[in-house]
Amino acid sequence: MQTELNTETIKQMKQRKWKRWNIHLFPIPALVIYGLFIVYPLLAALSYSFFDWKGIKRGAFIGFDNYKDLFTLEPFSSMFWNAFWHNVLYFIVQMVVQNGLAFLLAFIIYQKIRGAEFFKIAYFLPRLLSVIVVGFLWKLIFNPNFGALNVLLGKFGLESLQEAWLGNTKTALMAIILVNCWFGLGFSVLIFLAGFQSIPRELIEAAKLDGANGFKMLTKILLPLMVPSIMIITVLTFIQSFEAFELVYAMQGSQGEPYRSTDTLAVYFYRLAFGGSSGDSTAIGLGSALAVVLFIFISTFTAILLKMMKKKEIEM
Amino acid sequence: MKKTGKIWLFGLFSILLIFASACSKDTGSSEKPEKTDEGTKETVTLSIGSWRTEDTAGYAKVIEAFNKQYPDIKVEFKPSKNTEYNTILNTALQSGEGPDIFHLRPYAPGIALADAGYIEPLDGLEGLDAFPETALAASKGSDGKQYGVPLNMSTTQMFYNKKIFSDLGLEVPKTWDEFIALNEKIKKEGIIPIALGTKEGWLLSAAHGIIGPAHYGGNDFVEKITKGETDFKSAEFVNSIKAMDELKAYFPDNYEGLGMEDIRTLFFTGKAAMFPMGSWEIEVLRSMNPDLELGFFPMPSAVGKDATITAWVDGSFAVNANSKHKEEAKKFLQFLTTKEFGEPFTKEFKMISANPEVKSDDELVNSLSEAVSKISTPYMMVVYFAGGNPTSKATLELELQGMYLGQQTPEGVAGKVQENAETWYKPFQ
Numbered sequence: 001m002q003t004e005l006n007t008e009t010i011k012q013m014k015q016r017k018w019k020r021w022n023i024h025l026f027p028i029p030a031l032v033i034y035g036l037f038i039v040y041p042l043l044a045a046l047s048y049s050f051f052d053w054k055g056i057k058r059g060a061f062i063g064f065d066n067y068k069d070l071f072t073l074e075p076f077s078s079m080f081w082n083a084f085w086h087n088v089l090y091f092i093v094q095m096v097v098q099n100g101l102a103f104l105l106a107f108i109i110y111q112k113i114r115g116a117e118f119f120k121i122a123y124f125l126p127r128l129l130s131v132i133v134v135g136f137l138w139k140l141i142f143n144p145n146f147g148a149l150n151v152l153l154g155k156f157g158l159e160s161l162q163e164a165w166l167g168n169t170k171t172a173l174m175a176i177i178l179v180n181c182w183f184g185l186g187f188s189v190l191i192f193l194a195g196f197q198s199i200p201r202e203l204i205e206a207a208k209l210d211g212a213n214g215f216k217m218l219t220k221i222l223l224p225l226m227v228p229s230i231m232i233i234t235v236l237t238f239i240q241s242f243e244a245f246e247l248v249y250a251m252q253g254s255q256g257e258p259y260r261s262t263d264t265l266a267v268y269f270y271r272l273a274f275g276g277s278s279g280d281s282t283a284i285g286l287g288s289a290l291a292v293v294l295f296i297f298i299s300t301f302t303a304i305l306l307k308m309m310k311k312k313e314i315e316m
Numbered sequence: 317m318k319k320t321g322k323i324w325l326f327g328l329f330s331i332l333l334i335f336a337s338a339c340s341k342d343t344g345s346s347e348k349p350e351k352t353d354e355g356t357k358e359t360v361t362l363s364i365g366s367w368r369t370e371d372t373a374g375y376a377k378v379i380e381a382f383n384k385q386y387p388d389i390k391v392e393f394k395p396s397k398n399t400e401y402n403t404i405l406n407t408a409l410q411s412g413e414g415p416d417i418f419h420l421r422p423y424a425p426g427i428a429l430a431d432a433g434y435i436e437p438l439d440g441l442e443g444l445d446a447f448p449e450t451a452l453a454a455s456k457g458s459d460g461k462q463y464g465v466p467l468n469m470s471t472t473q474m475f476y477n478k479k480i481f482s483d484l485g486l487e488v489p490k491t492w493d494e495f496i497a498l499n500e501k502i503k504k505e506g507i508i509p510i511a512l513g514t515k516e517g518w519l520l521s522a523a524h525g526i527i528g529p530a531h532y533g534g535n536d537f538v539e540k541i542t543k544g545e546t547d548f549k550s551a552e553f554v555n556s557i558k559a560m561d562e563l564k565a566y567f568p569d570n571y572e573g574l575g576m577e578d579i580r581t582l583f584f585t586g587k588a589a590m591f592p593m594g595s596w597e598i599e600v601l602r603s604m605n606p607d608l609e610l611g612f613f614p615m616p617s618a619v620g621k622d623a624t625i626t627a628w629v630d631g632s633f634a635v636n637a638n639s640k641h642k643e644e645a646k647k648f649l650q651f652l653t654t655k656e657f658g659e660p661f662t663k664e665f666k667m668i669s670a671n672p673e674v675k676s677d678d679e680l681v682n683s684l685s686e687a688v689s690k691i692s693t694p695y696m697m698v699v700y701f702a703g704g705n706p707t708s709k710a711t712l713e714l715e716l717q718g719m720y721l722g723q724q725t726p727e728g729v730a731g732k733v734q735e736n737a738e739t740w741y742k743p744f745q
Contacts, residue, residue, distance in 0.1 A: 057410070057432045075706070075736075144570035145578065164573025167515045169721055255517055255710070258572065259718040271706075274403055282406075283705050 042295070049288035066289035076286065083256070083263040090177050090264065091241040098181035099233050102188030103226075107218065109189070110196040120193065124186030131183070135250025138179045142166050142251075166251060169261035176262055180247050184240070188233055195229030196222070231309035235302055242298050245270065265294055360644045361390040364633075365408075365415035367401035374664035381660060382651050389644045395419075409434040409636070416639040417648060420464045420632045422454040424702040429634075430457040430464075436635040436642055437461040443653025450694070451670040454629035464632030465649045466670035468661075471684055472526050472626045472695060475591040475601075477583070478609035480507060488611075492530060492559075492618030499566040502589045509566035511588035513574025514720040517713030523592045524560055524712065525695040529624045530615045531556035534693045542700055544743030548734035549727075552619075557726040559618065561719060572721060584608050595684060596630075599666050610680060614691055625684070627692040628699050629670055701733075704740040711736040 049066050052059035071077050105123060109116045126134065141148045144164040153161050165175045199222065207221045245266035248256070254271050256263025273287030364375070375393040382391060394415060396404050402421070408414035409429065420426040420435070429435055438444065439461050444452070447466055455464025476488075484505055489495040499509040512523055529537075532552040540546045547553075568574060568582055583591040584605040591597075601608055614623035633652055635645040651657055658674030661667070666678055668685045676682050694700070701708035715732045718724035724732075738744045 054428075054432065142573075143578070144573035145568070162570075164515075164570040167513075167570070167573030169723065253516070255714070257517060257717065258515060259714060259721055259723060 045288045045291045045295075048284055049292050051285055053282075053284040062285075066285040067293070070286055070289050070293070079260065079263065079268055080265075080290070082260055083265045083268045086173055086262070086264050087242050087244065089173065090180070090244050091238055093174070093177045094181055094184065094237050094241050095234065097178065098184050099188050099230075099237060101181075102185055102233075103192050103230075105185075106189045106192030106196060107222075109193055120189065123189045126183050127186045129183075131246040132250045134179065134183050135247050138175075139166065139251050142175060167258055169259050172252065172258060173262045176247055176251055179251075180244070183247070184237075188237075191229055191233055192226070195226050199225045227312045228309065231305065231312065235305045235309070238305060239298060239302060242266075242294070265290070269294065359388050359390055360641050361392060362417060362641055362645055362648060363392045363394050363415040364417045364419070365401075365405055366393065366395040366419035367398040368419065368631075369395040369397060371395070371665060374661075377660060377664060378657060381656060382648060385651065385656075386644075386647060389647065391648060409638075412638050414636050414638065416636055416641055416645045417633055418636060419467075420455055420634040422629045422631060423699050424707075426455055426464065426632065426634070427457055430455070430461075431459075434637055435463045436637045436639070436645075437463060438465065438635070438646070438649065441465070441646060441650055441653070443650050446653055446671050446673065448672060451629050453699075455632040455634065464634040465652045466629045466632045467652065468630050468665070468667040469595075469627050469670050469685075469688060470630035470695075471595040471668065471688055471692075472522055472593065473595075473612045473684070473687075474526060474615060475583070475593055475597075475610060475612050477586060477589050478611045480586065480589045481611075488613040489616050490623075491616050495616055496562075499563075503566060508568045508582060508588035509590060510563060511579040511583040511591045512563075512567050513571050513576075513579045514567075514717055515573055515575045517710070517717055519576060519579070520560075520716040520720075521697050521709050521713045522594065524556065524716065525626045525697060526592045526615055527559055527563065528553075528556040528696070529626065529693045530617045531559045531619065533619050534617070534621050534624050536621075538694060538696050538700070541696075542743060547744065548730045548737060554726055554730045555618075557716070557719070557729045560716060561726055564720060580604070595668060595681075598680060612680070612684065614687060622691050624691055624693040625687045626695045627668075627688045628695040630667075701737060701741065704736055706736070708733055708737045708741070 048058075050061055050063060052062045052065070069076055070080060102123075105119070109119055113119075129137075142165040144150055144162070144167065147165075149165065150162045153159065163171055166172050203225075204217070204221065207217060212221055243266050244264045248262055248264055248267050249270070252258075252262045254267060254274075256267055269287055269290045272283045272290060275282045366375075368375075372393060372395060379391045379393065383389070395401075401419075402425070405414060405418060406429075414434075420429070430437075435457075437457070441462070444462060444465065451466040451469065452462060454466055455462065457463050480486075480502070481488075484501065484507075486498055486501065487494075489498050502509040512519060514520060532550075532555070537546065537552055541548075541553075564571065568579070568588065574582075579588070579591065580593075580597070580600070581604075582588040584601050586608075598610065601610060614625050616623045633649055635642055635649060639645055653671070655671075655674060658669045658671050662669050662674055662676040662678075662681065666676070666681055668676070668681060668688060672685075672689055676685065697709040697712055701712075704711075706714075712729070712733050715724050715729040719726060719729050734744075
């Protein structure tokens with residue numbers, strides 16, 4: 001009897017111990033997938049960037065030479081900075097045009113205007129299209145000789161404004177960024193709208209009783225309360241604009257045509273890592289170095305932005 | 317409870333295994349995958365990798381002809397998308413896999429694969445001597461060994477709309493001045509003289525490949541520059557860039573925004589009279605407009621030399637050094653050198669065979685083929701200057717684009733190309 005009880009408790013203890021150990025197993029599948037698809041490629045890119053590559057064959061370990069070439073050797077260094085400033089412009093224009101407009105639209109929809117639901121969906125609609133399709137459609141619209149934009153300008157007698165929109169270094173990049181704004185507008189509207197809707201009604205009513213009118217209400221009450229949404233949008237836009245690739249590739253190919261005026265860091269990376277469309281050889285070492293630089297830059301800035309966001313939240 | 321734990325462990329270890337195998341592949345270990353079913357000894361299956369997805373039906377017929385001679389060798393044509401082919405092939409070769417036979421890009425990119433040891437040398441392969449040295453050069457390794465069987469030649473030349481020419485009473489130009497006068501006449505009639513746009517860089521190097529030789533003086537210049545006796549900053553080459561600049565007066569409106577689709581449409585709809593383009597477009601143009609009266613003329617020289625057709629090898633077939641069936645693969649390649657292959661090939665694909673003895677039944681292709689054997693000049697940027705990173709060819713494309721946008725001078729274009737070529741081209745070093 002005694003021994004039986006003993007073995008029973010030992011068994012139970014063992015089982016409990018196993019159970020406790022067992023729990024630690026559960027995150028492992030997720031960790032393995034994360035490791036396989038995120039950590040491993042990152043580390044692989046990091047290691048590739050320290051080697052000399054002959055086409056697709058790995059050569060000698062060369063330390064930081066690829067990084068040095070990326071920033072000092074022509075034409076790589078000028079291509080880097082050229083693309084970098086295009087990304088900066090991408091970010092600024094998207095912040096001002098896409099997110100500025102989205103904020104206003106969300107504010108208007110928040111006022112419970114007639115057909116608010118309709119507008120919400122209408123603005124979000126482009127987002128449902130594939131980026132490649134969006135690029136294709138706008139490429140047709142921008143076509144200089146039969147595209148809708150130039151035809152429309154002609155109909156209004158504005159022939160002087162007609163342009164080869166995507167073939168001109170002055171207009172090509174801006175055209176692509178504005179298409180991206182058109183594409184991303186609906187998403188920003190949704191985020192801002194959710195931000196507005198999460199502001200407690202009592203607060204607004206109290207402000208109204210205290211005499212806050214439309215403009216004052218917006219700047220003194222709503223805007224500070226919207227800081228979390230604005231920060232989220234800023235972070236997302238930052239990441240998206242520094243990774244800008246699909247639309248540029250769909251509309252202009254991998255050479256940043258015309259005359260590198262639409263080159264972005266991600267397109268430049270593509271050209272280095274996969275070879276350009278005109279039979280360029282691959283430069284896996286340089287490409288990996290660029291990928292690492294891009295990753296460090298984006299993650300550092302995102303971390304800074306997130307920290308700023310936390311601070312603002314506490315102040316509130 | 318215990319049972320589920322075991323299942324978890326099993327699942328976990330199988331995932332770890334996948335992870336480990338993925339890692340080992342990358343480090344380039346020589347571990348081969350476990351034996352796969354190689355089939356019985358009588359029949360061997362060869363796979364062919366290619367970028368010509370559009371030729372799948374044509375290759376089925378080629379393979380059928382091959383099987384009449386070798387019924388025991390099964391051949392599968394497995395093409396991938398043109399723009400993705402290099403990446404797919406390179407990745408496969410790097411991990412010791414890939415098709416037994418593959419379509420090899422001509423000149424520098426293909427030779428790089430041979431130099432890296434991924435291709436089986438073909439020296440002594442019966443039938444190779446049917447090809448001229450210029451065709452073999454496209455897949456000759458740096459070690460002087462032959463790595464590929466050249467398949468077809470591509471040409472670039474000025475196509476023209478015969479109907480527009482006869483309606484306006486125009487003749488094919490014999491000199492550069494006649495060519496310019498012809499452009500003027502066509503322009504006055506309200507027709508676009510030359511269908512060319514500058515939005516896509518490759519169109520510009522292709523056009524320069526046609527127009528350039530008329531100014532730098534064809535093969536003599538090519539011979540000198542490949543020996544390092546002259547360079548891109550020379551007056552001859554700068555003049556060829558200036559000529560490109562001069563011709564923009566005869567391009568369509570808004571040419572800086574026009575790409576391949578636009579200019580092709582302008583030409584086959586009869587809105588433009590001439591189209592500087594490659595032989596691969598013949599079939600496309602005819603299918604877009606079956607009534608198009610298509611002709612071509614060699615580019616008349618501006619410096620008193622012969623008119624030229626620009627020609628180069630477009631692709632070769634090579635044997636994977638890691639193939640398990642090299643002997644059978646070589647038999648297929650040997651078949652590619654024969655007339656039994658060449659004639660149905662030119663018929664099916666409307667291409668110019670790299671084997672000069674093979675004739676086509678298409679009049680235009682035949683006269684092109686004849687012109688190639690008499691007055692051809694190489695597409696210099698593809699044949700000799702497709703190396704470097706970015707390539708000298710890509711540099712020329714970029715800078716020409718800048719020139720057409722008013723941001724670069726002809727001298728500047730030549731200077732940039734020279735600067736780039738000096739970074740890698742041995743005769744310049």
